Amino acid sequence: MLVIDIKFILLALAAFVLSSVISFAATPLVKRLAHKVGAVDVPNDERRMHKVPTPRMGGLAIFLAFLFSVLLFVDITVQLRGILIGAVVIVVLGIVDDIVPLPALFKFAVQIVAAYIVVAHGTVISTFTNPNVFSASPFIDLGNWGIPVTIFWIVAITNAVNLIDGLDGLAVGVSSISAFSLLLIAIVLPEYNIALLMAALAGACIGFMPYNLSPAKIFMGDTGSTFLGFLLACVSIQGLFKFYAIVSFAVPFLIVGLPLFDTIFTFSRRIMKGQNPMKADRLHVHHRLVDMGFSQKETVTILYIMSGLLGLAAVVLATTGEFRFLLLILAFCLAFILGGKAYIESKKSKEEAEKKKAEEKSEE
Numbered sequence: 001m002l003v004i005d006i007k008f009i010l011l012a013l014a015a016f017v018l019s020s021v022i023s024f025a026a027t028p029l030v031k032r033l034a035h036k037v038g039a040v041d042v043p044n045d046e047r048r049m050h051k052v053p054t055p056r057m058g059g060l061a062i063f064l065a066f067l068f069s070v071l072l073f074v075d076i077t078v079q080l081r082g083i084l085i086g087a088v089v090i091v092v093l094g095i096v097d098d099i100v101p102l103p104a105l106f107k108f109a110v111q112i113v114a115a116y117i118v119v120a121h122g123t124v125i126s127t128f129t130n131p132n133v134f135s136a137s138p139f140i141d142l143g144n145w146g147i148p149v150t151i152f153w154i155v156a157i158t159n160a161v162n163l164i165d166g167l168d169g170l171a172v173g174v175s176s177i178s179a180f181s182l183l184l185i186a187i188v189l190p191e192y193n194i195a196l197l198m199a200a201l202a203g204a205c206i207g208f209m210p211y212n213l214s215p216a217k218i219f220m221g222d223t224g225s226t227f228l229g230f231l232l233a234c235v236s237i238q239g240l241f242k243f244y245a246i247v248s249f250a251v252p253f254l255i256v257g258l259p260l261f262d263t264i265f266t267f268s269r270r271i272m273k274g275q276n277p278m279k280a281d282r283l284h285v286h287h288r289l290v291d292m293g294f295s296q297k298e299t300v301t302i303l304y305i306m307s308g309l310l311g312l313a314a315v316v317l318a319t320t321g322e323f324r325f326l327l328l329i330l331a332f333c334l335a336f337i338l339g340g341k342a343y344i345e346s347k348k349s350k351e352e353a354e355k356k357k358a359e360e361k362s363e364e
Contacts, residue, residue: 008192012183015073015196016203023065023207030061031211031218039098041219054216057098059224062172062204063091066231069200075193082121083234086114090158090230094223108155111226115154118234125150125237154233160259161229162222163266168214170300174258174307175228176205181311182235188315194235201231214296232256258307 034055
């Protein structure tokens with residue numbers, strides 16, 4: 001039977017609320033700063049979905065809110081210290097890149113350094129559940145391969161979240177869902193320190209969302225998307241929970257399933273066509289949905305639902321008993337609400353399009 005400490009829940013709620021408030025209050029200030037330093041995204045190619053120059057670097061507000069809440073509520077262990085130091089490196093890199101675009105190879109090298117800092121402080125994928133159910137050994141010991149595998153995972157997820165940041169509110173919303181999923185898993189295990197960390201991250205994302213939803217007033221930029229990817233990658237590593245016997249190897253993959261799937265699909269497609277896998281294009285999942293006729297808001301809602309279902313699957317794998325049943329009911333309700341919202345928006349946009357056509361026809 002799942003027993004939850006009410007005092008801890010109140011503490012997590014406080015971390016979430018404080019982070020949300022700071023993020024919401026800091027975003028207008030960061031927006032002003034972005035204009036002053038020239039961190040503005042100008043729509044100069046077909047990949048850009050926005051029509052007017054929009055300030056970026058909004059991820060700085062997310063990071064500051066998260067950091068303040070973490071320093072106040074979370075016990076800073078050696079592993080967490082390494083994650084925070086690595087996150088600072090990633091955020092500084094993102095700020096510079098949002099002002100003056102940096103070469104991809106240089107950014108990749110700095111990301112590896114940041115990932116190594118995390119590894120050097122003890123966060124390493126050393127053992128995970130054996131996916132081969134017919135094997136006599138329930139676990140796979142990576143040994144010396146643990147370090148490069150961990151660095152690869154962190155850098156891959158860091159860039160995966162960055163790659164899906166192509167529509168208003170998409171990356172920050174998907175990251176919020178991933179953070180909430182990890183929060184629930186940490187509560188169930190229980191791993192309260194990680195839960196507080198994720199409460200702070202989820203709050204920072206939620207506080208920023210009103211400014212980033214369509215039509216966005218500010219973008220996260222690389223400052224935000226790489227920071228969120230980096231942190232989710234680090235926390236999703238099972239070694240940090242030290243509960244790999246309970247949590248299936250599939251859980252981290254499900255937590256970041258949407259950005260991971262998009263990245264694998266995109267890179268595979270580019271390699272098969274003989275193209276540079278790092279070359280940007282307009283063929284990501286969100287671009288394809290927009291090209292199919294969905295509006296930006298509808299596309300984001302659809303991807304929220306997909307990400308939520310993947311997150312739910314991860315939580316269900318890590319839970320048992322009555323809590324799992326409650327989660328399934330909650331998921332059904334949320335899917336019904338979001339699905340209804342997407343349907344209503346789709347119907348409304350079609351009616352507006354028909355009305356516009358009728359008006360243009362009558363003018364002729």
